[in-house]
Amino acid sequence: MATAYHTQPAAANYYSPSSSHHKERGYRLCDTCGTAETPATGRFRLCGGCMATQYCSQDCQRADWASHKAVCQHTASTMSAAKQHTVSGISDENIAKYLRKFTSSHQDLLSWAGFQALQLKRCPANVRQQALLIELNFQNSSDSMRRFTVKGTHIVPKTYVTGSDPLVAADIQRRDERSRRSGGIGTALIIIQCGALNQVMPVEVDAPNKISWDDRNDWAEVLHHFVHSGRTDFKPISTTPRGTYYG
Numbered sequence: 334m335a336t337a338y339h340t341q342p343a344a345a346n347y348y349s350p351s352s353s354h355h356k357e358r359g360y361r362l363c364d365t366c367g368t369a370e371t372p373a374t375g376r377f378r379l380c381g382g383c384m385a386t387q388y389c390s391q392d393c394q395r396a397d398w399a400s401h402k403a404v405c406q407h408t409a410s411t412m413s414a415a416k417q418h419t420v421s422g423i424s425d426e427n428i429a430k431y432l433r434k435f436t437s438s439h440q441d442l443l444s445w446a447g448f449q450a451l452q453l454k455r456c457p458a459n460v461r462q463q464a465l466l467i468e469l470n471f472q473n474s475s476d477s478m479r480r481f482t483v484k485g486t487h488i489v490p491k492t493y494v495t496g497s498d499p500l501v502a503a504d505i506q507r508r509d510e511r512s513r514r515s516g517g518i519g520t521a522l523i524i525i526q527c528g529a530l531n532q533v534m535p536v537e538v539d540a541p542n543k544i545s546w547d548d549r550n551d552w553a554e555v556l557h558h559f560v561h562s563g564r565t566d567f568k569p570i571s572t573t574p575r576g577t578y579y580g
């Protein structure tokens with residue numbers, strides 16, 4: 334039975350090239366209002382309960398608490414259960430920590446791979462039923478960017494996560510509704526799995542006509558390549574009537 338960590342990045346979005354200059358590598362988004370962390374906003378605060386969700390301000394954290402509380406306590410309790418369990422001297426808690434770092438370092442790559450794997454440009458309705466599952470192998474490397482390699486990728490039903498975990502299902506539904514209210518198509522789920530640990534990365538996806546990313550069939554090879562080489566500088570390619578963009 335896999336343990337679900339419902340964690341960051343929470344409110345990632347696909348930006349059209351016109352707004353992409355706001356986006357910096359490693360940026361973080363407030364889970365309430367969607368503001369991106371920049372030098373001007375100051376450092377975002379992390380929820381002390383789950384250490385996973387982030388906010389731009391105390392006001393945004395307070396405003397979100399009623400809807401965040403259940404999944405927050407759930408994440409915190411699975412984390413403390415993971416402390417007890419160790420594999421070859423490394424506790425699941427530490428592997429979970431490395432997985433979070435992996436997910437945030439490769440946020441652009443993982444979002445893009447999910448978008449391509451689910452073929453959301455051609456078939457936006459796939460976002461409702463399907464999820465991308467990325468299986469990782471852990472290796473105890475001192476290089477923090479080389480602790481995981483890609484073992485395989487699979488398209489799975491969204492119920493892979495939501496079916497066994499009503500709290501996570503409710504949180505994803507809240508994101509779906511938020512995405513649709515702002516003209517998006519819903520929440521793409523990218524599930525990063527390592528052994529018994531699951532990290533769920535929900536990505537709220539803009540309307541397909543606002544997404545200029547090229548359709549790519551080689552997403553799995555690209556994913557393998559960037560993860561294996563420890564590269565975190567991935568940029569999606571967009572071809573528009575005005576030219577080709579990386580970013």
Ligand SMILES: [Zn+2]
Binds near residue numbers: 363367388389390
């Ligand atoms: Zn905020």
Ligand SMILES: [Zn+2]
Binds near residue numbers: 384385401404405
């Ligand atoms: Zn929390």
